[in-house]
Amino acid sequence: MATVDLGADPLALDRQVCFALSVASRSVIAIYRPLLKPYGLTHPQYLVLLALWDKAPRTVKDLCDTLRAEPATLSPLLKRLEALGYVTRERNRSDERALTVELTGAGRAFRKDAEKIPYQVVQELGMDLAELEQLHAALGRVLAATDPRA
Numbered sequence: 001m002a003t004v005d006l007g008a009d010p011l012a013l014d015r016q017v018c019f020a021l022s023v024a025s026r027s028v029i030a031i032y033r034p035l036l037k038p039y040g041l042t043h044p045q046y047l048v049l050l051a052l053w054d055k056a057p058r059t060v061k062d063l064c065d066t067l068r069a070e071p072a073t074l075s076p077l078l079k080r081l082e083a084l085g086y087v088t089r090e091r092n093r094s095d096e097r098a099l100t101v102e103l104t105g106a107g108r109a110f111r112k113d114a115e116k117i118p119y120q121v122v123q124e125l126g127m128d129l130a131e132l133e134q135l136h137a138a139l140g141r142v143l144a145a146t147d148p149r150a
């Protein structure tokens with residue numbers, strides 16, 4: 001196994017991947033807040049809608065797997081999205097244990113407005129699209145390396 005040189009201080013805060021990811025995540029999510037506020041949405045609720053716009057209907061289990069979320073975390077988000085009129089939740093007729101989530105007409109219609117959000121985020125970040133695509137690819141490799149299902 002090759003030796004890894006982490007420099008003179010491997011615990012320096014500014015060298016920690018976890019620190020950079022944590023601060024970057026909070027900072028990027030902060031950009032989304034004012035964009036989602038007019039729709040009454042939080043960023044996690046927006047992620048649920050993105051997953052449903054990709055494929056719907058979906059079971060709660062499928063959403064949990066896709067979003068890497070626990071059912072206890074997702075359940076209140078789905079209840080709020082249902083109260084806002086964006087989704088419906090129904091027991092699966094063939095398997096009563098499974099809860100199916102479907103977009104409503106309002107949830108499908110909101111996609112048109114939501115298509116503007118990524119452009120606004122890119123503009124706010126002020127980074128080249130190629131640089132953001134490289135970052136996304138690198139984060140995809142981090143996600144794959146940390147996927148407990150792999």
